[in-house]
Every structure is written in C-alpha cells, then in structure tokens.
Amino acid sequence: MTTEDTWPIGVVMSETGVTGMIEKTQVEAVRLAVAEINAAGGVRGRRLAPVYRDPASTPRLYRSQVLELCRDHGIKVIFGGHMSSTRKAMLPMVEAQNALMFYPTLYEGFEYSRHCIYTGAAPNQNSVPLVDYLYATVGRRLLLIGSDYVYPYESNRIVGDLFRSRGGEVADEIYVPLDLRAEHVARLLDLIRETRPDVIYSTLVGDGIVRFYEAFREAGFDPAELPIASQSTSEVDVVRMKPGTAEGHVIAAPFFDSLDTPAARGFAEAFRAATGGTLPLTAPAEAAYFSVHLYARALALAGDDGIDRLLPALYEVEYDAPQGPVRVDRLTNHTHLWPRVARIREGKPYEIVSNPLRRVPPDPYLIDIADGEEAAPDAVPALF
Amino acid sequence: MPERLPDRTDILILAIEDHAREDLRRFLRTLPNPAPTLLAIVGYENPATLQLVLESGAMAVLSRPIKPFGLLTNLAITRNVWKQNQQLARDARRFKRKVMGDQMVLRAKTILMAGEGLNEDEAHRELRARAMKRRIAIEIMARELVEMHDAAIPAGPGGKT
Numbered sequence: 106m107t108t109e110d111t112w113p114i115g116v117v118m119s120e121t122g123v124t125g126m127i128e129k130t131q132v133e134a135v136r137l138a139v140a141e142i143n144a145a146g147g148v149r150g151r152r153l154a155p156v157y158r159d160p161a162s163t164p165r166l167y168r169s170q171v172l173e174l175c176r177d178h179g180i181k182v183i184f185g186g187h188m189s190s191t192r193k194a195m196l197p198m199v200e201a202q203n204a205l206m207f208y209p210t211l212y213e214g215f216e217y218s219r220h221c222i223y224t225g226a227a228p229n230q231n232s233v234p235l236v237d238y239l240y241a242t243v244g245r246r247l248l249l250i251g252s253d254y255v256y257p258y259e260s261n262r263i264v265g266d267l268f269r270s271r272g273g274e275v276a277d278e279i280y281v282p283l284d285l286r287a288e289h290v291a292r293l294l295d296l297i298r299e300t301r302p303d304v305i306y307s308t309l310v311g312d313g314i315v316r317f318y319e320a321f322r323e324a325g326f327d328p329a330e331l332p333i334a335s336q337s338t339s340e341v342d343v344v345r346m347k348p349g350t351a352e353g354h355v356i357a358a359p360f361f362d363s364l365d366t367p368a369a370r371g372f373a374e375a376f377r378a379a380t381g382g383t384l385p386l387t388a389p390a391e392a393a394y395f396s397v398h399l400y401a402r403a404l405a406l407a408g409d410d411g412i413d414r415l416l417p418a419l420y421e422v423e424y425d426a427p428q429g430p431v432r433v434d435r436l437t438n439h440t441h442l443w444p445r446v447a448r449i450r451e452g453k454p455y456e457i458v459s460n461p462l463r464r465v466p467p468d469p470y471l472i473d474i475a476d477g478e479e480a481a482p483d484a485v486p487a488l489f
Numbered sequence: 490m491p492e493r494l495p496d497r498t499d500i501l502i503l504a505i506e507d508h509a510r511e512d513l514r515r516f517l518r519t520l521p522n523p524a525p526t527l528l529a530i531v532g533y534e535n536p537a538t539l540q541l542v543l544e545s546g547a548m549a550v551l552s553r554p555i556k557p558f559g560l561l562t563n564l565a566i567t568r569n570v571w572k573q574n575q576q577l578a579r580d581a582r583r584f585k586r587k588v589m590g591d592q593m594v595l596r597a598k599t600i601l602m603a604g605e606g607l608n609e610d611e612a613h614r615e616l617r618a619r620a621m622k623r624r625i626a627i628e629i630m631a632r633e634l635v636e637m638h639d640a641a642i643p644a645g646p647g648g649k650t
Contacts, residue, residue: 193532197554215535253508258537280510 111154112147112410114139114400115174117185117195118393122162123283123311124187127341130390131209132157135184137379138397148404153397156180162187164194171195175202181410184396186210187389188310189256196221205412207400209392211336211358213259214469220412222419223439224392224399224431226359228263229468230444231336235357236267238446238459239334243355244303249278250293252285257308260336263471264306276300285313290320297326304355307335314342319350328353332448340385343449352451355458358388359442360428363454372427388428392440395426399433429464439467493519500568502551504530505541517545523578526571528563530555590628597631600638 116135119128135155143152156174160166167186174180175198183199183206186192192208199206200220211225239247247268251257257280265275277300281289290313297305309317314337321333334355340362343351362373362385372394376386399422404410407418420435429443446459490512494501501524505513529547531538542550549567551560594616601612620630 189533193553213533213535213537215533255507255533255535255538258507258510259533259535262537 111152112404113154113156113178113180114397115171115178115180115183115185116155116157117160117167117170117174117183118157119162119187120159124162126312126345127339127387127389128162128187130341130384130387131185131187131393133380133384134376134390134394135397137376138394138401140379141375142397142401148401149408153401160185160191162191164190167191168194168198171198171204171206172202175199175204181205181412182400182415183207184209184393184400188254189213190254192221203412205415207393207396209396210389213256214263214471215259216469217437219416219438221438222396222399222433223437223467223469224396224433225389225440226336226442226444227437227439227467227469228260229471229473230359230442230465231357232260232264232267233465234444234459234461235334235336235355235446236264236271238357239304239306239355240268240271240273242458243332243334245273246276246301246303247273248276248297248300248302248305249308250296250305251280251308252283252310252313253280254283254310256310256337260308261306268306276302281309281313283311283313285309285311285316289313290317293317294320294324297321297324297331302331304331305333307333308337309335310337314338315345318342318346318354322347322350339387339389341387343451344385348451351449354449355446356449356455357444357446359444360388360391360426361445361447361455361457362386363447363457364428364445366427366429368425368429369427391427395424395428395431398426399424399431431464434467437467437469439469441466490516494521494525498525500564501525501527502530503527503545503547505532505538505545507533507538507541510541513541514544523575526568528567590626590631593628593631593635597634600634604638 116132118132119125120132139153139155142148147153156178158170158174160170171183174183181204183195183204186195186208187210189212192212195206196218200218205220205222207222207224209224211231214228247265249261249265251261261278265278269275277296279293279296281293318333332353332355336357338356372391373386399419402422402424403415403418406422407414409415419433423430423432432441434441441464443461444465445457445461447455447457449455490509524546527545527547529542529545529550530553531542531550532553548570549563551563597616598609598612601607601615602609607615616630617627620627623630
C-alpha cells in the first residue's frame with residue numbers, strides 16, 4: 106500500500122507497560138521531528154507518513170507489529186525498540202523483510218546488523234566518562250545492582266571492569282527481577298548496608314527505579330555522600346519520585362534537557378510546546394528525534410527509502426542534533442555521540458559535571474577499551 | 490529448568506538465559522562426568538553471555554531465532570568432536586597409567602637389584618616370574634613390592650608410620 110506521494114515510516118514504541126513511560130517520550134520526539142520535516146515541505150516534495158503502533162513493552166508484539174507494518178503496509182523503515190529483548194524480537198522480521206530499523210536506545214553492545222542503525226549510546230560512550238567522573242570525585246568502592254536481564258549484566262560487567270582498571274574495587278553485585286517488589290528493595294538496601302560502598306552503579310530498568318530510589322532515601326542514605334549512578338535512570342523516573350529523593354544522584358547520557366546550546370534549547374522548547382509540558386525530555390527521546398532527521402537527510406540524498414539506496418546515503422550525512430553533530434559509523438552502524446555526566450537537581454536544570462572535548466566514536470565490541478587497558482593501565486582511555 | 494538430567498542422556502541442548510544464570514549454574518553442577526554432548530542456544534553475543542556459554546562446556550551454539558537449517562550439521566560436528574574428546578581422554582588416562590606402571594617396575598627392579606644382588610636383566614626376570622606365578626600384571630606385582638619395601642623401612646620425618 107505504498108503511496109507515491111508520501112514516505113511511510115513505522116513507529117513501534119510502547120505507550121504502556123514497564124517501559125511505556127520512557128518510550129512515550131520517544132514517540133513524542135518522533136512526532137515532533139516528523140512535524141518539523143513536513144512543515145518544511147517533506148523530503149523531495151513528499152511528506153513523511155508515520156504509522157504508529159503500541160507494542161505494550163511486550164517483545165512478541167514488537168515482532169508481530171513490525172511484520173504487519175512491513176508486509177501489509179509496504180513500510181521499509183521502522184523506528185523503535187527499547188529493551189534489548191524488544192530489539193531482538195524485531196530484528197529478524199526487519200531483516201527478513203529487507204527493511205531498515207532505527208533503534209534509539211542505549212544498550213549493552215556486541216551486536217551488528219546491516220538492517221539496524223543504533224542511535225543510542227554504545228557501552229563505551231557513556232560508561233567511560235561516567236567511571237572517570239565517579240572514580241575522580243566520588244570514591245573507590247563500587248556496588249553494582251541491576252535488573253535480571255542481558256543489558257544490566259553486560260553493562261555492570263563493563264563498568265565494573267573499567268572501575269577496577271582505574272584502581273577501584275567492586276564491593277558486590279546483585280540482580281533483582283524487572284518487576285521489583287518490596288522484598289527485592291529490602292534485599293538491595295541490606296546489601297548496601299552490609300557492603301558500605303562509596304558509590305552505587307544501577308542498571309535497574311523500568312518502573313522499579315522510582316520505588317528503589319525512594320526507599321534508598323527513606324532508609325536514610327544521602328545521595329551527597331553515596332550517590333546512585335546510572336545510564337538507565339532517566340528524567341521520566343526522576344519526575345515521578347517524591348520530592349527530596351533524586352537530588353544529587355548521577356546520570357550519564359548524551360543529552361540532557363539542561364544542555365545550554367542553541368540546538369538543545371530549541372529542541373527542548375519545541376518538545377515542551379508540542380507536548381504541553383506534560384512529559385519530561387529524555388536522552389532516548391533525543392535519539393529518536395535525531396534518528397528521524399538523519400533518516401530524512403539520507404532520504405533526500407538517496408531519493409529512495411529502500412535499504413540498498415538509503416544505507417549508503419546514511420553514511421554520508423551528518424545532522425546537527427540537540428546533543429551536537431551526529432553521524433552514523435559505516436563499519437558498525439552505531440552513531441558518533443557526545444556523552445555527558447550530570448548530577449540531578451530537583452526542580453532545576455541538571456548540573457552537567459562532565460562534557461566531552463570531542464565527539465566519541467562508537468565501539469560496540471569494546472576493542473579500543475581493551476587495547477588501552479592492556480597497553481597501559483594508568484593511561485588516559487584510548488577514546489579521548 | 491529440570492532438577493537434573495535423565496539418566497544416560499547423550500545430547501543436551503541448553504538455552505543460555507541471562508535471567509536464569511544461577512539456575513543454569515546449579516543445573517550444570519549436577520551434570521555427570523563425562524557430561525553429555527552440549528549445544529547452547531544463545532540470543533546475545535556479549536561477554537557476560539559468552540562467559541556462561543564457556544562455563545556450560547558447550548561445543549556448539551545455535552543462535553536465536555532458531556532455524557532448522559544448520560541444526561543437523563551442528564549436531565553431527567559436535568557429537569563427532571565430543572567422541573574424539575572422549576577418545577583422547579581415554580587415551581590420556583591409559584598412557585598416564587602406563588607411564589606410572591613403568592616407573593613402578595623400574596623402582597621394583599632397583600629394589601631387587603640392591604636387596605638381592607641381581608643385575609637389571611635378572612631383576613626383570615625375577616619380577617616377571619613372581620607376577621606370572623600369581624597371575625597378575627607385572628605393574629601390580631611391582632607396586633606390591635615397592636609398597637612392601639616402603640612399609641619396611643623406618644619412616645622419616647613426616648612420613649607414614
């Protein structure tokens with residue numbers, strides 16, 4: 106059902122379920138980018154025509170909806186996926202239908218598909234500046250906590266290794282179910298009391314994040330003394346926490362609402378205007394936003410949305426994203442990004458405590474990090 | 490996850506799931522020795538998952554989504570490599586026994602030569618004759634002789650009494 110006068114795209118992002126809150130910010134960012142592109146006349150005189158689906162944070166639905174969009178609607182480009190299980194559910198369908206998928210979420214790395222463009226952070230991009238900040242300013246004893254699935258295990262392994270390579274110590278490591286219950290929160294708090302770390306790295310994902318941070322504060326822990334650092338905690342979680350909970354904790358991401366550049370301010374204002382200020386702005390939303398713009402740039406160059414024409418064009422374009430200029434790496438299909446570290450400030454812009462000097466190339470298989478460690482354990486990471 | 494494997498399982502196809510790491514490790518500890526031929530099913534290729542694959546002792550992996558094509562080839566190659574490994578392990582055990590037996594025979598001959606004033610050739614024939622008389626292997630005869638000898642001499646510091 107392709108129509109000659111529009112460019113159809115599929116948007117498979119949840120508005121319900123365990124990651125529905127954060128994915129909703131991604132949906133709204135896609136809507137905004139599409140509106141901007143269409144307001145400027147579309148691409149080569151044709152408007153983008155998004156078709157939205159809500160897979161309810163359920164991998165099976167991501168798979169069937171991608172298949173439906175590609176097979177029944179002739180759609181060749183998909184935007185979506187959040188947790189790794191959802192990306193893994195979609196990829197075989199995208200590959201079988203010879204489509205292209207933009208995956209705008211940070212993940213654990215160690216993957217490549219010709220049919221996927223990874224626009225969230227690869228593990229090297231956020232983890233290295235985060236560990237450097239924590240080690241230099243917070244402390245030497247790290248506790249690793251996470252949800253019980255692939256991203257937390259791998260991200261914790263990487264952050265733990267980086268921390269040890271700087272000379273730090275990993276006190277312990279613990280995993281709890283995605284569906285976090287009171288007894289799991291109690292176990293986490295017990296382990297914190299028992300191991301007395303200087304800093305906690307959390308790869309908790311989903312709705313349990315809010316409950317854990319609140320319980321942490323209620324148990325009397327002070328984020329100024331013992332901060333929780335995370336890449337998977339976002340503004341969506343922070344706005345749902347009780348007052349006095351989030352202040353002082355640490356987040357690493359390529360984009361923060363408080364980023365003070367013309368591109369970031371313009372994006373933040375447009376997002377607020379489009380959503381009526383009802384949704385916080387997140388790094389995955391920014392990745393979804395620039396993914397659509399990158400796609401439009403490449404499409405303008407290629408004049409065709411089939412993967413064989415679109416993919417080579419994607420490697421040629423650059424887009425001045427809210428976080429800074431981004432482009433897709435032709436060897437890995439991951440994106441060159443600007444990772445930052447921020448301290449959460451309640452009711453105020455987050456304080457950005459680490460800014461990259463230059464854009465960080467993606468290294469999804471951690472080749473440069475491994476080399477750097479073997480060559481000189483005390484050297485500045487090879488990435489910078 | 491079953492408590493343990495059914496008896497005489499030849500082939501085990503095991504899904505490596507991150508969220509079941511502890512159950513997997515517990516299950517792997519119940520495997521018999523030698524363990525069955527093991528193929529792992531993996532959905533991810535990151536080091537944390539690879540670590541589990543290596544710990545499982547899998548000799549091949551089937552990647553998700555699982556396709557029928559390639560399964561038979563993987564199964565055949567894995568079973569073949571497993572059999573070769575078993576054969577190599579058996580050979581290694583046999584050669585190790587042989588080397589240790591030879592060492593025992595050598596020590597027994599030395600004892601006979603010193604104790605009864607025989608030359609090496611005579612000591613060897615004496616040892617063989619004693620073994621034949623009792624219808625046991627020369628290595629076993631040699632071990633008995635060495636053990637008797639060791640028991641007879643007074644124990645040194647830290648030795649057995």
